[in-house]
Amino acid sequence: MTINDAAQEKPAASAPPAAPAASKWFAALGLVAGLGAVVASSCCVIPLGLAALGAGASVFGGLELIAAWRVPLLAASALAIGGGWSAWWMKRPVMCASKANCASPERSRSTLALLLCASAIALAAAGWSYIDPALLKLFQGR
Secondary structure, eight states, rough: OOOHHHHHHHHOOOOOOOOHHHHHHHHHHHHHHHHHHHHHSSSSSHHHHHHHTOOOOOHHHHHHHHHHHHHHHHHHHHHHHHHHHHHHHHHHOOEEEEGGSOOOSSOOHHHHHHHHHHHHHHHHHHHHHHHHHHHHHHHOOO
16 A cells, blocks of 8 residues: 555544434523513412512512513413424434444433423413412312
8 A cells, every 4th residue: 555545545434423302492592481470470389388488589580581481481481382292293213324423313212201291381471370279279269
């Protein structure tokens, strides 16, 4: 083998670095926005719980500011969760030459759990006007 032959040889193809799972990022964004929507839509139960824990007026002022963002937070969580579900469902196995260099072709169970949790929280935030009175009755003992 001469120097020219060695220069013409192509290096072994390596697998591209694994990109972070888009569905996991969408699910996390949906979970955070859904939690914000739950806090924003609560008029009675969450402030009562926070007062019982010793929260001050600054916390309640922050809750008042967040309440105006309920609808945008619900919309953001719905879009993010929808994107997460679509990315999770569309994940297909990648064919490669050697099994050692390939990413896992299976869908992630942790992403599924995160998507289910985010979906449940976003649905709770959307229906909080029905949940809040029931929780108040439960806490009041009626």
